Amino acid sequence: MSAIIRTMALIPALYGYLSASLTCLSASGQTTCPSSPSQLLAPIDSVNGDKAGFVSAVDNSGSVVAIGTAAAAHAGVRSGVVWVRTRVGQVGEAEWKIVPANAFDFMNFAASLALNASGNTLIVGCTPAFAVERVFVYRFDGQQWNEEWVVSETAGDDLGYSVAISAAGDVFAAGAPMRSECCTIWPGGIYVYRRGATGWYREALLVPTDVVLNFHIGNSIAMSGDGRYLAGRAFVSQNSPVPSGAVYIFEHNAGAWTQVAKLQEPVAYSNGGFGMALAMAFDGRTLVAGNTSDSRFAPLNGAATIFHRTITGWAFDGVVLPIPPIPGGYFGGSVSLNSVGDRLFVGEVGAIVAGVDDAGRVDEFHRGASGWTRVASHVAPALTATGAGFGKVVRSSASGHRWIASEPWADFNGIDSG
Template identity: 30%
Template sequence: MMHHESALLLSSCLVVVSCVPEGGGAEDDEAGESGTQTDSEDESSSEEESGSESESGSESESDTDDPGPEPSTLSLSFSAIKQFDFEWTASPGADFYRLLEQDDGPFEQLGEDLEQTSLSLTMPLHAKFGATYVLQACNGDGCTDSEPLVVADHMIEAIGFFKASNANEGDGFGGAVAMSADGGMLAVGAPHEDGGDPQNDTGAVYVFRLDEEQGWIQEAHVKASNPGQNDRFGLRVALSADGMVLAVGAGLKDGPEGEDSMGAAYVFRRDVQAGWEEEAFLRASNGEGGDYFGWRVALSGDGETLAVSAILEDSAAKGIDGDKTDNSSPAAGAVYVYRHDGGDWTEEAYVKASNTGAGDQYGESVALSGDGSMLAVGSILEDGGATGVGGDEADNSAEDSGAVYVYRRDEQTGWGQEAYVKASNTDAGDVFGTVVALGAEGDVLAVSAMHEDGEGAGVDGFDWDNSLDFAGAAYVLRRDEQMDWAQEAYVKASTPGHGDFFGWSLTLSGDGRWLAVGSVFETGGAKGVGGDDSLSGASTAGAGYVYHDLEGEGWVLESYVKATNTTSDQGFGMSMALSHDGAVLGVGAGWESSGSQGIGGDASGNGMEGSGAVYLY
């Protein structure tokens, strides 16, 4: 983990001998911290689902005064997908073994006591660089510890590599990703996929599922019921928490009378027996050519509320349910909220900015809370010069600085605006609101500004230096018990660079404690997790940065994440998704060019330019 200061530099097969671990720090109750057992000879050992919340074993410390058995020699290797494969030598006199982990806290036992000499666990790779492991050999006289094993390998072998089953040049698979709460369902958009049609860029979505018997499989290749040329179906995707409802945006789809780029959105529902079926085809109630309805989509965790944006919609209305027919504010943008009433999807609200302005592109980003009662909307070309929350909305002194609007739905009174949010360091051209994300409870908000120019690095560094054009930044805000929003963290890359576009993508775990940010034009040449972020030479390779909200410490940089096959022009970090507990991370690279198809294929070479890929950590 990047905030750990010590590590044994070990190769992909890690071997250790005997020593006593030192505990310390506060106990960490993070989901996914202790991994998921997947392969054990001990049938009594607890098994947990990949990506679901797990409870670590009891806190354990060694007693060096006890005459325990001889120490074992512990080794660790990695395998796909997300597997840590532990093995250890049998210790003469040992009756059982315990595997301990230290990760943001004291040593804790993983699972139960073991009789075998191997154990495979599913791990959150992005959270385990720098984690420490100890194997205790135990009998009635006590336990003897192996020497601590620190993960300093980049875990390339364990990273999942996903391609479309019909991967083709230029499809852009990975341009959008979405994940179920447990991390066991993954939806991937390929907006330029042609599907064998004579038309170009109709687009497609691929749904992958973690099967208990088969592991990860592609479950569905999803197409629109009415595909058209240049629809870009799959440009945006969203999944409900249970993975049973899928929303897809097709922002460039032409209208019924041939209106250019009116846009559309689709809703699909999964039936366990029948599979995926299209449930709804949606158009804006005031749709016109060039509105780009479907540019962004967001789905509540319960799958009952849908938000769809139209970034170039022209109405001059303000607030909720204003005049849709007034087209005097070109490209102002709008958001439409739909509710599922058990059968149909019906429009519940027509949402505009409280300070609507021409060209603001309100709706560039949208997010919903788990129950659909909180909505966040980004407006990247808004010109407000205010800073922080609740500033002067009429101050247009910072062109294209960007803003975010937060709304709350009251079951009695409907939707109302709760907050007008600006960056703490508002500046012209920053495009604050590039991406927005809400935690499931709706009380944590993450916002990116991919054109922000600050030179500061890491979390809460200096924000006054504008010497790195388009380096990018992210911001985390939290709502308190009085319903007031305040900025909690100003987040930068560990090594910000000119034109990196940090914040092109952003995702927040449902529990609000994990944040991942994509930087598609980053030039680092490292591979896997925890590589050297000072390396260069891979233009537009892209990178991901994972941050963790630690109790007592706040937000810290957890890991620097790269592709397994880093090369120039991959666009790694174009899209990102996290499970509810942060234990599963998916990263899209829509420009990746390897020639394989399906899951776990050959990631080398450039035989299929721009086909795209997704990586699972």
């Protein structure tokens, strides 16, 4: 079983942000408030090179926060670690440190993370280079985190490279982008698992109908909160009319999963990169796909494309871009939506702030009657180091009134401790 340690220190690298109220007054009437910093979370025992916050997840309220890094060591073994903070900002705030069972160096535990709505089910991807990949399921019983289930499929498939979970926590998906099958190398796949009366079981393996060589479906995924829709990114041929990649949408209906859409950018400004970060609204009606390789205004300035589902199918709903465009800004490397899909947060890990290279920032967008509008551009309250990478991962609560942004190369407890 995994080692789970309660770290009694109340300090968990992430910044927490809050919107103080539902609406603010503007010249044109009422509008949604932009956010302001509320709390800094940094693991008390992170050290040089840990890069805490390389992956992260939050529950619906934003009061349960999980941050992980595959670079961290425990008991002299660099296996990877997950820290979970519960009741953030409340009485009884506590922190747990989760370390895998039978840990070994370069295990790559915490390759990916996902939390359900209530924050009591945690999914952790584990993708070692020279061992079988696994996905761990942990459950919080009110007092302690417990390892509930571990699953693996085929060695070398990179199962757990990406993970996503429904709000209820009864179904989750894990990308396996290096999965191969007869006659096709690395088409990838997305495995879906469901909790039944007797425990967890594999429900489906999803592969697009037009799969080709080196497709790598599953290198990023997103699931709707209701667990009905699943999105997965795949590469496409550079000879494709839209060579930047594709996002496939699968729907669960009448007990079966079916591919229902293939989404691509209207115009490609990159070869690859589209969908490297995905976010989906609770009802699966809004999808955001980040593309750090978008170079329409500057090399690798990045973009985030929004799609909306109507009764007639999926349609392009707009694109948001960095202002100003920065070469190597990587805008769109992380995207997050609130539950109803009208608040969007986009990370730009390579942004230059006050002359500091790669300080990073997060842009906040709201959707109104006239479309998507940028309402704020957020930077870390304190610039701790060049290349700290604020916004490497952005995660929003259900309302969008609380969200977190990681800064894994910050020097809080040592160089690149996060």
